[in-house]
Structure formats: structure tokens, C-alpha cells
Amino acid sequence: MNRQRQDDHDIILAVRDLVVEHDGGDGRTVHAVSGISFDIRRGETLGLVGESGCGKTSAARAVMQLPRPTRGSVHLEGMNLAALPRKDLRPLRAKFQMIFQDPIASLNPRRRVRDIVGGPLAVQGELGTEEKNRRIAEVLSDVGLNAEQTMERLPHEFSGGQCQRISLARAIILEPKLLICDEPVSALDVSVQAQILNLLEEMKARHALTMLFISHDLAVVKHISDRVAVMYLGKLCELAPAEELYRHPGHPYTAALLAAVPAPDPKRPLGRIDMVAGELPSPTDPPSGCRFRTRCPHAQPLCAEQEPKAGEVSPGHTIACHFPLSG
Amino acid sequence: MAMPLLQVIDQRTYFETGRGLLRAVDGVDFELHQGRTLGVVGESGCGKTVLARSIMGLLPSNTRVGEGSRIIFDGRDLGALDEKSLRALRGSEIAMIFQDPMTSLNPVLTVGKQIGETLIRHHGLSRHAARGRAVELLRDVGIPQPEVRVDQYPHQLSGGMRQRVAIAIALSCQPRLLIADEPTTALDVTVQADILDLLRRQQIERDMSMILITHDMGVVAGRSDEVAVMYAGRIVEWAETPELFRNTRMPYTAALLNSIPRVDDPPHRRIDAIAGRPPDLIHPPKGCLFAPRCGHVEQRCRRHSPPLQLASDGTHAQACWFPQSVGTTP
Numbered sequence: 001m002n003r004q005r006q007d008d009h010d011i012i013l014a015v016r017d018l019v020v021e022h023d024g025g026d027g028r029t030v031h032a033v034s035g036i037s038f039d040i041r042r043g044e045t046l047g048l049v050g051e052s053g054c055g056k057t058s059a060a061r062a063v064m065q066l067p068r069p070t071r072g073s074v075h076l077e078g079m080n081l082a083a084l085p086r087k088d089l090r091p092l093r094a095k096f097q098m099i100f101q102d103p104i105a106s107l108n109p110r111r112r113v114r115d116i117v118g119g120p121l122a123v124q125g126e127l128g129t130e131e132k133n134r135r136i137a138e139v140l141s142d143v144g145l146n147a148e149q150t151m152e153r154l155p156h157e158f159s160g161g162q163c164q165r166i167s168l169a170r171a172i173i174l175e176p177k178l179l180i181c182d183e184p185v186s187a188l189d190v191s192v193q194a195q196i197l198n199l200l201e202e203m204k205a206r207h208a209l210t211m212l213f214i215s216h217d218l219a220v221v222k223h224i225s226d227r228v229a230v231m232y233l234g235k236l237c238e239l240a241p242a243e244e245l246y247r248h249p250g251h252p253y254t255a256a257l258l259a260a261v262p263a264p265d266p267k268r269p270l271g272r273i274d275m276v277a278g279e280l281p282s283p284t285d286p287p288s289g290c291r292f293r294t295r296c297p298h299a300q301p302l303c304a305e306q307e308p309k310a311g312e313v314s315p316g317h318t319i320a321c322h323f324p325l326s327g
Numbered sequence: 328m329a330m331p332l333l334q335v336i337d338q339r340t341y342f343e344t345g346r347g348l349l350r351a352v353d354g355v356d357f358e359l360h361q362g363r364t365l366g367v368v369g370e371s372g373c374g375k376t377v378l379a380r381s382i383m384g385l386l387p388s389n390t391r392v393g394e395g396s397r398i399i400f401d402g403r404d405l406g407a408l409d410e411k412s413l414r415a416l417r418g419s420e421i422a423m424i425f426q427d428p429m430t431s432l433n434p435v436l437t438v439g440k441q442i443g444e445t446l447i448r449h450h451g452l453s454r455h456a457a458r459g460r461a462v463e464l465l466r467d468v469g470i471p472q473p474e475v476r477v478d479q480y481p482h483q484l485s486g487g488m489r490q491r492v493a494i495a496i497a498l499s500c501q502p503r504l505l506i507a508d509e510p511t512t513a514l515d516v517t518v519q520a521d522i523l524d525l526l527r528r529q530q531i532e533r534d535m536s537m538i539l540i541t542h543d544m545g546v547v548a549g550r551s552d553e554v555a556v557m558y559a560g561r562i563v564e565w566a567e568t569p570e571l572f573r574n575t576r577m578p579y580t581a582a583l584l585n586s587i588p589r590v591d592d593p594p595h596r597r598i599d600a601i602a603g604r605p606p607d608l609i610h611p612p613k614g615c616l617f618a619p620r621c622g623h624v625e626q627r628c629r630r631h632s633p634p635l636q637l638a639s640d641g642t643h644a645q646a647c648w649f650p651q652s653v654g655t656t657p
Binding site: 051052159161189190191192193194195197198201216217218219220222223224225226242243246256257258259260261262263264265266267268273275277278279280 | 370371471487488516517520523542544548588591592594597601
């Protein structure tokens with residue numbers, strides 16, 4: 001625990017017991033995120049991985065305070081964003097920015113690249129046109145675009161990969177502390193995906209960014225992350241350093257996810273997915289105890305009775321499971 | 328060797344657009360034998376879906392098909408068939424499933440009715456018999472409680488279940504060729520594995536032929552007999568699946584394989600991305616269409632377009648003047 005104390009001052013984002021619930025429309029509550037906690041250290045990339053409906057996007061949006069979480073705290077550099085009044089939150093938004101899955105839809109189709117990328121500069125008050133243009137040009141060339149050729153154009157004139165570069169330029173122009181990426185490469189072709197992943201790594205180094213990177217793709221997450229958290233039905237199952245998690249998955253769900261990844265190698269035997277067939281339970285009515293138990297091949301009576309607490313099995317590797325896998 | 332079930336000869340599918348003629352598929356040749364699965368891999372815009380739709384005869388009105396283009400299915404030239412015979416062929420002998428199962432499912436009909444419809448139309452089954460067969464088919468595709476699901480509507484099912492229903496419909500008339508266009512792209516990874524296994528199992532059990540279209544090299548790696556890689560409307564490399572991965576010759580295929588992040592890689596490895604973008608298919612450059620992005624480009628590549636050349640042993644073909652041999656799997 002000593003190590004943790006030393007690192008305390010280096011924690012940029014501390015999320016505690018984050019809960020996101022919303023109205024399902026029929027009077028029932030959707031439990032999108034049900035009490036998750038994690039830290040992100042300065043300069044680190046935390047990957048958040050899970051399948052659709054697991055709550056990873058809801059969690060990211062709650063960190064962004066878009067909308068605010070139902071309960072729990074989100075400390076950014078020691079300040080609890082979840083408790084700040086709206087007027088105090090607004091000037092802080094420069095510190096945490098987000099990019100999204102659909103790069104074209106996330107840009108205003110009627111605004112020129114100059115205005116899209118320069119938009120966030122407005123929070124810094126009156127900047128001269130020259131200064132503004134200089135910073136826009138600088139950040140555009142930073143993300144690998146030719147500023148002169150892009151500034152006056154509209155989003156529809158660009159490919160998906162270029163639009164994602166423009167989104168990234170807009171997100172980093174105010175030099176944020178934290179960048180949240182929600183499936184930023186999922187809509188892109190593999191060759192473009194590789195370009196954007198490399199770019200994110202470069203930007204992270206050049207701008208001293210800390211990242212929360214959300215994806216359903218385990219290979220992509222491993223590539224970019226220092227540590228990885230796995231989510232299932234609103235809960236964190238497992239969190240570990242990337243290499244450790246992929247080598248020694250301890251939660252049966254993590255193991256099933258890893259086995260399901262189609263490897264581009266015909267010699268690699270197809271993994272057997274050790275998971276009970278069936279559907280993801282509804283987040284309006286999650287199972288008692290461990291939420292994965294209805295699909296877990298190792299479930300015992302205890303799993304239905306008691307929710308497993310996250311326990312540390314090795315330094316930095318926590319698993320929320322009564323009967324974690326060994327080896 | 329027996330006659331192939333499907334022969335595609337010099338297929339050219341062009342679209343008239345406001346900017347000019349778009350060469351979506353531009354001279355594709357291949358054969359597919361009975362009981363084989365061909366994976367067709369490529370990035371968006373490479374023509375893989377248009378190729379599938381060309382085989383199915385499902386093309387929009389602004390299409391111009393090349394004069395020498397022929398699609399021969401079981402000895403019949405599909406281009407020479409009238410619309411009525413084509414319709415009889417589609418659904419019964421050639422079936423297709425799509426990325427989004429909702430595009431092929433009718434939201435206001437129960438699952439059972441939709442499966443039964445094709446059986447009644449193509450096989451003359453009675454309503455009662457069709458329902459019974461629908462339950463069997465739902466069981467075949469791994470749907471639990473098929474006798475309950477048969478009376479449900481598509482919106483009551485999850486994405487994975489809907490794709491299973493779409494597969495059940497496609498299989499209902501025992502097609503000899505199944506075309507699956509990105510069948511798992513919209514699904515979660517654990518569901519994807521189940522659906523791919525299901526398709527492979529059904530293909531083998533029924534001795535069907537299958538064309539599996541995907542952007543994901545990982546999807547074809549374990550579940551196809553041969554692979555055709557498409558780029559800018561053409562097949563640029565074709566081989567038996569293990570051969571293609573072991574002995575990649577076309578630089579585009581190699582680059583595509585190298586740009587995929589892998590779970591076995593250490594974190595933060597820089598990926599070898601392919602610089603640039605695919606060419607404009609309305610005004611394609613001269614010579615090899617991959618030349619502007621190719622790391623091994625020579626003078627000749629920019630002047631002359633390389634044909635798809637079959638190696639002497641007939642197991643591997645590539646459209647490249649300077650084929651490499653870079654095994655990407657150790």
C-alpha cells in the first residue's frame with residue numbers, strides 16, 4: 001500500500017462508487033453503471049473494455065459530467081466535478097475533453113474546420129485573430145493535417161480518418177489534462193485505424209496527456225493501454241496492467257472475451273469460449289450477487305447470494321469474483 | 328476436378344454518378360467449388376459488397392455491367408436468365424445474409440411466418456408443415472426454446488438472435504451457395520464467434536459453398552478454405568487460407584495484415600499503418616492501383632496494371648509485378 005500512497009499526488013482522475021441510473025421509460029430504472037471505482041495516474045492510459053450495453057460509454061459520459069452521475073464522485077486533480085455547481089464546472093471543461101466513435105457525426109456539418117477546431121478557444125476569452133489562427137494551424141499540423149488546405153473546408157469534404165484527426169485537434173487545442181476516447185477507431189478501416197492509434201500515442205507523448213480509452217476491441221485496447229479494466233453489466237470485473245490481464249485473466253468473463261477474439265492467424269486454434277450460452281441480462285433487472293453468474297460456467301450458489309468484492313490477487317491486479325481462475 | 332459451382336468471369340460493375348463512371352468492381356475473376364468457403368476481404372469501398380450483389384443480381388438502376396462479364400452458377404449464365412427464373416434461383420439456390428439482420432427481416436411478421444414464407448413459396452409446403460420446419464431450423468441455428476421464439480417478432484430478439492433467424496431463413500431452402508456479407512460486424516465479439524462457428528458448421532454439414540465477406544482478417548483466418556483480398560475493385564491476391572497467411576505475396580495484403588493490432592503484441596507497439604488512402608475509383612491512377620501507397624513500388628508499377636497471375640502450382644495468385652514473400656505469421 002506504500003506504493004499507492006506515493007502515487008497519490010500523481011492521480012489525475014479518481015472515480016469512486018460511480019452510479020449511473022436512468023429512467024427506462026416504463027417506470028423501471030436502467031442500472032447502466034452500478035458503483036465502479038478506478039484511478040488514472042498522470043501520463044497513463046487506462047483502457048475500459050466490454051461488450052455493448054456493459055455501461056462503458058455511460059461511465060465515460062458520467063466522468064465528463066454529460067450528464068452528471070446519479071451518485072459517486074469524480075475527482076479531477078483533487079476537485080470533485082460531480083459536486084461542482086454548473087457555473088464552476090464550465091471553465092474547468094478545458095481540462096477534460098472527449099472524442100467519439102462517429103467522427104463525421106461529431107463535427108458540425110455547417111462549420112468550417114477553422115471554427116470547429118478553434119471553437120474551444122472561446123473559453124479563454126478575447127484572443128486576437130492572428131493568435132487564434134496560429135494556434136489552430138499549429139494543432140492541425142500536429143494531428144497530421146495540412147492546415148492551409150483544411151482550415152476553410154467543411155467536414156463532409158474529409159474522410160472518416162481525417163474527421164477523427166479534426167476531432168482530436170479540437171479536443172487537444174486547450175491542452176487538456178485528461179482525454180476520454182470513446183471507441184475512437186471503431187468506425188474506421190484497419191489501415192486508418194492504425195494511423196489514428198499511432199497518432200493518439202504520439203499526441204499523448206507530445207502533450208503529456210492522460211487517457212481513458214474505451215473500446216469493445218481487446219486488441220486495440222491492449223495496444224494503447226497501460227492498464228485495462230473490464231466491464232460487464234455495469235460493474236468492473238477485473239482491472240490489471242495490460243500485459244498481466246491478457247496473460248493471466250482471472251475473471252471468467254475476461255477469459256471468455258479473450259478467447260473470442262478472432263486472431264488473424266489460421267494456425268492459432270480457435271479459442272473455446274467458456275461462457276454459458278444465452279443473452280446479456282437486462283440492465284433494468286440485473287442478476288443478484290455476481291452479475292455475470294447467469295453466464296458463468298463456474299458459478300456456485302454463493303455467486304447468487306453475495307456480490308463479489310474486488311480483491312487484489314497480485315500488485316495492481318484486482319478481480320471481482322468469488323472463484324477467480326488461476327494460472 | 329469437377330466443374331465449379333460458381334464462376335465469375337471478368338465481372339465489371341460500374342455505377343453512373345454525377346462525377347462520372349465509378350468502377351466499383353473492375354475485372355474480377357474467380358471460381359468457387361461445391362462445399363468450399365471463400366473469404367473475401369478488403370476495406371470499405373474495395374468492392375466486396377458490390378461483388379456479392381452482382382452475383383445475386385441485386386444492383387441499382389444506375390449500374391452498368393461490363394459486356395464480357397459473366398456469372399455462371401451450376402452451368403447456367405445468370406445474365407441470360409429472365410427476372411422470373413432469377414427470382415426462383417435467389418432464396419432457393421443462392422441465399423444471402425447481411426450485416427444488419429433487420430434489413431432482411433420483416434418487423435411486422437413473426438419469425439416463424441418469415442421462415443415459412445420461403446418454404447411455402449419455393450417448396451410448396453403446407454402452412455402447418457412450414458411452421459414445424461421453422462421450429463427445426465431455429466433449433467439448428469442454436470436458438471433456445473424454438474417453439475416459443477417461432478411466434479415472436481424480430482424486435483423481441485437480440486442482435487445475435489436476429490442474425491441466427493436470418494441464417495435460418497437463408498438455410499430454409501437448402502441453398503447451394505450462401506453469401507454472408509459482414510454477418511458479424513454489428514455483433515459483440517463473443518456472439519460473433521458463435522455465429523461464425525454456426526455458419527462454418529452448417530456449411531460443412533450441408534456441403535454448401537459459402538462466400539464470407541468481411542473487413543476482418545481474423546474472421547476469415549479460422550473459418551475459410553480460401554481467401555481473396557480485394558483492393559479498389561479488383562482481387563489483388565488469392566490463395567488457400569493457410570497459404571495466404573504463411574506466404575503473403577501482394578504488398579497490400581501484407582500491409583493490411585501488419586496494420587492489425589493483435590492481442591499477443593506488447594502494449595504500445597507502434598503499428599505499421601498504411602499511409603495515404605485508396606484511389607478515386609472514378610479517376611483511377613494509371614498502373615497498379617496500390618502503387619501510390621506501396622513500399623516496394625517501381626517504375627513499371629506506375630505505368631502498367633498488373634494482372635492477377637496464378638502460380639504454376641495453382642495454389643496462389645497475385646496481381647503484382649514484384650511479389651514479395653513475407654510470411655506474416657511466424
